[in-house]
Amino acid sequence: MVNIHPTAIVSSKAKLGENVSVGAFSVIHDDVEIGDNTFITSHSVIYNGARIGKNCKIYQGVSIAHIPQISNLQDVASFAMIGEGTTIHEFVTIHKASKEGNFTSVGKNVLLMAYAHIAHDVLIGDNCIIVNAVQIGGHVHVDDWAIIGGSTPIHQFCKVGKHAMVGAAFKVVKDVPPFVLAGEEPMRFSGLNSVGLRRRGFTPEQLDTLKKVYKIIYDSGLNVTQAKEQIKNEFPSDPLVKEVIDFIENSKRGIIPR
Amino acid sequence: MTRIHPTALVSKKAKLGENVSVGSYSIIHDDVEIGNNTSIGSNSVIYNGARIGKNVTILNSASVSHIPQDKKFHNEYSLLYIGDNSIISDFTTLHRGTEVTGKTKIGKNVIISQYSHVAHDCVISDSVFIGSFVQIGGHVEIDEFSVLEDFTSVHQFCKLGKFITVQTSFKVSMDIPPYVFVGGKPIRFLGLNSELFEKHNFTQKKIDSINLVYDTVYYSGLNFSQAKEKLKNNFPDDEVAIEVLEFLNKSTRGIVGK
Numbered sequence: 001m002v003n004i005h006p007t008a009i010v011s012s013k014a015k016l017g018e019n020v021s022v023g024a025f026s027v028i029h030d031d032v033e034i035g036d037n038t039f040i041t042s043h044s045v046i047y048n049g050a051r052i053g054k055n056c057k058i059y060q061g062v063s064i065a066h067i068p069q070i071s072n073l074q075d076v077a078s079f080a081m082i083g084e085g086t087t088i089h090e091f092v093t094i095h096k097a098s099k100e101g102n103f104t105s106v107g108k109n110v111l112l113m114a115y116a117h118i119a120h121d122v123l124i125g126d127n128c129i130i131v132n133a134v135q136i137g138g139h140v141h142v143d144d145w146a147i148i149g150g151s152t153p154i155h156q157f158c159k160v161g162k163h164a165m166v167g168a169a170f171k172v173v174k175d176v177p178p179f180v181l182a183g184e185e186p187m188r189f190s191g192l193n194s195v196g197l198r199r200r201g202f203t204p205e206q207l208d209t210l211k212k213v214y215k216i217i218y219d220s221g222l223n224v225t226q227a228k229e230q231i232k233n234e235f236p237s238d239p240l241v242k243e244v245i246d247f248i249e250n251s252k253r254g255i256i257p258r
Numbered sequence: 259m260t261r262i263h264p265t266a267l268v269s270k271k272a273k274l275g276e277n278v279s280v281g282s283y284s285i286i287h288d289d290v291e292i293g294n295n296t297s298i299g300s301n302s303v304i305y306n307g308a309r310i311g312k313n314v315t316i317l318n319s320a321s322v323s324h325i326p327q328d329k330k331f332h333n334e335y336s337l338l339y340i341g342d343n344s345i346i347s348d349f350t351t352l353h354r355g356t357e358v359t360g361k362t363k364i365g366k367n368v369i370i371s372q373y374s375h376v377a378h379d380c381v382i383s384d385s386v387f388i389g390s391f392v393q394i395g396g397h398v399e400i401d402e403f404s405v406l407e408d409f410t411s412v413h414q415f416c417k418l419g420k421f422i423t424v425q426t427s428f429k430v431s432m433d434i435p436p437y438v439f440v441g442g443k444p445i446r447f448l449g450l451n452s453e454l455f456e457k458h459n460f461t462q463k464k465i466d467s468i469n470l471v472y473d474t475v476y477y478s479g480l481n482f483s484q485a486k487e488k489l490k491n492n493f494p495d496d497e498v499a500i501e502v503l504e505f506l507n508k509s510t511r512g513i514v515g516k
Contacts, residue, residue, distance in 0.1 A: 007267070025283050025301075035506055044318070060303050060321050061349070069287055090321045090351045091373075113327045114351045114375050115393075132327075132375050132389035132393045133411075150393050153413040169411045183402055185443050189466070 001220065007044075014046075017054065032065075035084065037083075049077065049096045053108070055082035056148075062078040062088050067097040068120030068138070078099045083108035083126065098138070107144065119156070143178065145200065147245065161247050163191045175251040177217075178243055179210050182256055189218050189258050206240055213241055217248075218258040224248060263300070272304075275312065290323075293342065307354045309336070311366070313340035320505050321351045326378030328396060332354045341366035341384065348372045355379045358397070365402070377414070389468070401436065403458065419505050433509040435502055437468050440514055447476055447516045467498045472498070475502065476516045482506060 003021035004010050010028040017036035020217060022028060024042045035054035040046070043061045043176025050065035054211060056063070065080035069072065078097035082088070083127045085108055092112045097104050107126035115133040117187055118124065122136050125144035132138070134148045137156030142148065146160045149168030162165065167190070175199050182192040213235065216229045228240045228248055235241040248255060261279040262268050266272030268280055271288040278292050281300035284290075288305050293312035296302065301319040308323035311346040316322065322376035323338035325331060336355035340346065343366055350370050356378050364376065365384035374383065374392040383402040386393075392406050402420045406412070417433045424430055425441030425448070427487060434440050439451040450472060455465055471493065475485045486506055493499035 022283055026442075043283070043301055059324065061301075061319060089327055090324065091319075091349055109452070114321075115373060133373075133391065150395070151391075151409070168413065168431075 013112050032199065047096070049079045049103075050082070051079055051103075052082045055085045056082055057087045059088065059090050062090045063093045064088075066093065068095045068098045070098055070120065072137075073098065078120075081105045083104070083110065085109040086112070088112045089114045091114075091118045092118070095120045097121045114151075125162070130176035136145050145154055145196070148172075155253075158253055159247070159251065160237075160242065163196055165196055174256045175247070177214075177255050179240075180214065189214070189254050189256055209235065209238055210240060210244075213244055217244075217255075224255065281318070288463065299348075305354070307337045308340070309337055310340045313343045314340055314346070315344075316346045317372075318348045320346050320349065323352060323354045326353045326356050326396070328356055328378055330358075331378070336359075336378075338363045338364075340364045341368065344370070344372050346357070347374070347390075350376075351375050352376045353378045356396075371408070373375040383420070403454065405454070413511075416511055417505070417509060421451055421458070423451050423454065432514045433505075434514055435505050435509075436516075437498075437502075438472070443512050447514050458485050464498065467496050469492070471496070471499050471502050475506075476514075482513055 002016050008022045008026045010022055011030045013030040014028045014032040016034050019037045020034050021039040025047045026040050029048045031048040032050045034052045037054055038052055038056040040058040041060050041198050044058055047065040067075055077100050080094050080096040081103050086106055088240045093168045102121050109127050110124055110142045111129045113132045116130045117135045119136055119138040121139045123141045129147045131150040133151045135153040137154055139157045140154050142160045143162040145163045146249055147165045149166055151169045152166055154172040158172050159175040163179045164176045165181050167183030170183055170185055170187050172187055179193055181193050183190045195209055204243045212233055216231050260274050263282040265282045266280045268283045268286040269288045272286045272290040274292045275294035277295045281475050283301050284298050285303045287306045288478040289306040290308045292310045295312055296310055296314040298316045299318040302316055303321055304439050305323040331504030334357045338352055338354040349372055359379045359448040362378055362380050364382045368382055368386045370388045371390040373390055374388050376394050377396040379397045381399045382393055385403045386400050387405045389406055389408035391409050393411040395412055397415045400410050400418045404418055405423040407426040410424045411429045416430050419434055421437045422434050423439050428441050428445055430445055437451055439448045441448050474488050
């Protein structure tokens, strides 16, 4: 049983799941899929290419799958995916991908607070929290459980690793490795995200290993390539350490300094 | 005589005063009270729990009394007050309280500019000016006649004294005592807020005692607890000293440094 307000404009081609509700003055375009139990309140617009999961909450004035903010861009058939259980607060803007068939993706159980902007081709992992007015540039990757503090802009093509936490009102212009705290201006490494990791059930031994790894990267006087080699020798098979090494190897913009 | 645009959706249960006007496509929910002569622009939504005073101006697309972005919030009953003669600009988001205090309070003659956010349980006193894109976290207290310039962000639980100015685009993460001018990254004391003293016709006697008090707090080389002792001993009857002392005593996040 879908529940659509009489003033909402919903395309008959849009695929709406069970119990979906659409509030007053909201608009849903043709090529849209919305999962069961998702609700959309008033004044939101869901454009072509939106694929929204189950149990999402979408509040006032949200714009999903709008065309990317790129000059001279032709409208292409690309997508914006929203995972299950994600909450999107007022005036959030999520743009679809810039190339045909590609997608911008927001994971499951993500909290996007008011005024956040998710640009084209961005990938946001599961359980992330994106606080008020965070402006995320194109092609950025934010991995699972990361938290981005309020009013922080993220430069295009940057990566933020798993369980990382970025402080409020700073600027991300380089890659933030997994499991760390990042802050200050210019952005730098500010320690391990111990509180966050402990909350998510990491053991003291694991925290200890990660501490040692980041000590080698940031405190040993080695450059990143040398540090990587030393970590590979000292911790050859630890899966968490592999995560860190993989992140550094895939980093194109370079990781944040100390 | 209320004037409601034919496309606006106003609940019959909402209590609207005399001469209230509601613009096109705006929505007013059930549990709302709006005072005389208040006007609401188009596309705005006033959610349950809003208590809006007289002569208030709410412009377009505002979201007033929406639910808090807080994990401890479980749909409990709470309120949002807006005092008489306040101006709420376009796209602002004002959230109602949580169970902790039960209310968010915005005083009289307050101006909140576009894209600004006032989170749950905040107390904004009378005649405060809030610039564009200011993001204010939960439980923040801002005392009367203070000015937050554009792009300021305020960390949750911060307390801001009266007659202060925060310079454009900085982050407030500590408590700010009354009568000062702050800015920089990290935020710090930059001097006394003489511009506001002039504007509000402070007597020379009051300005002198503000000078003396802040000489002790910031220029005497003492730490804050020593400065508090000295204030208590040297200015036992001084109005300003008592005010500042009270503020220093109730500060929970620490006072901004120099």
